[in-house]
Amino acid sequence: MPDQGTDLLDAVLARQALHDLNALYGRALDRCDLPLLTSLFHPDATFSFGIVEAGAAEFCPRVLEVMGALRRTAHSLANEWFDIRGDRAAGEYYLFSAFSYESGDESVEGFVGGRYAARFERRGGVWKYAHLMLVMDWNMNNPSTAQWHLRFGVRGDRKPADLLYSGLFQ
16 A cells, blocks of 8 residues: 555645646747747647647647747746646646737737646656647737836846846856
8 A cells, every 4th residue: 555645745746846847838938948848748749729739749839939929928827726646647727828919010918818728647757748728718909008118127038038048047
């Protein structure tokens, strides 16, 4: 019979690993970091994003092409729920994403709310996505009210220009 303390510790460590995986997913999208994004998925992982049904090798560059066409993006992932069963897990977490883009001569700001439904697998001791599905709950787009002429300090950017890649955190 397995030791309950060991099972509890494994569950806590698994939840933390899945949380970190989700956080890195948001970072990879916002920074358009293809090597990071592809590292989060098992090679045979699948995706279901409404207009895109694909495997990891096809999906990762395609989604970053879409993200890269936007001026700025900011993903926030919240309300994580995981059902962990050994080396497999199912999960759901909420997505709130703000973005901006140009439409003709107009600057547009958008906001998306939805959920990710995911299957995770631990292979060789490492948790990664096995399947990821976006469930879109709502979205809005409005003329931009951004005031970029004001100086707020350091602004986020894509890889490699973002502060994250400057060596500050290495």
